[in-house]
Amino acid sequence: MVKSFPTLQTERLVLRKLRQTDAGDFFANFSDEETMRYFGMEPLTQLEQAVQTIEGRLQAFEEDRAIRWAITFREEDRLIGTIGFHRFDRESSRAEVGYELNRSLWGKGVMSEALQAVLGYGFDQLNLNRIEGLVSPENVGSLRVLEKGGFTQEGILRAYMFFGGRYHDSVMFSMLKSEFEAKAKS
Template sequence: MSIESAFSQFPTLTTERLRLRQIRPNDAESFFEIFSDEEAMRYYGHEPHTSIEETRARIQRIGEQYEQREALRWGITLKDDNTILGSCGFHHLRADFKLAETGYELKRSHWGQGIMAEAEAAVLEYGFNELGFHRVEAIIDIVNGRSKGLLLKLGFTYEGNLRQRFYFQGGFEDEHFFGLLKEEWNARDRATGKG
């Protein structure tokens, strides 16, 4: 598989419990549950949605980014239920540098169940070993302990803080960078018997 083939037909991924599929317009109500939840959006860098129209516009933008080959974002569902629980994927794709950034969000009712770790592991495996990425980055608010814990569990390394790089809600905030290399991901798989 290559980046070209990923953009000619959207790739569906499966794990032990989950199916990661293309996000569709009729997923708006499920996504609105997430994007309107102040706690779920606390560290997202955007204000919570106040109308489903905002969520529909976000879903449309996800589709446009895919069509423009700028991002791959999967909707996360359980294998036996097609309802969206969250999403994850790659944005800021730089095929020339074999680089992408990852991001994710999940309904609060499904926090603490290992769902995002399982979904992100599938996405990282696909990115490194099917799309040929050499490096995947993540940028978070360092006080978001759940996100930091997830990244460390997946093998990311904290690489530094860019001071006051992001303007949000009338003030400047730091951005904290994490990175993961293909060789680190594959070594992790070998160590756990998955590779």
């Protein structure tokens, strides 16, 4: 995959490596029940869980299993969300994208902007051919992010995830490298 962690920049954002000093902001996002409602895991309840989760994400990068960026504004190096790839299938050149954002910034185009940078990196630098996104059918905001980003909805995966004491459906989205390239040319 990648030897050193890449930093990506957009008009408003810097996507950089997670740091343990991000734990407070990370905890604020991952302990928020509304933010975590469709995320697929229970909200964090202790700051130490944020520290451990960040360490796990850094370790996953070192082991070439995943890559997760901290999303910050250019003018303020403070974590507002994260985005990245996991569930790599190297043989098929595909991965799944995942993200979350501080609720105060929902609906302001921040995640759409971060997603385009990450897609470009995935297709151009990681040589992915397919990037997938799995979203709860009730997560209207995330559905919009993927649709706006050019993803194609493929179908519903019934009872695909288990969290919060019950099974949940997921909507499967995908984008192919050829689609991303065609969109970039238009």
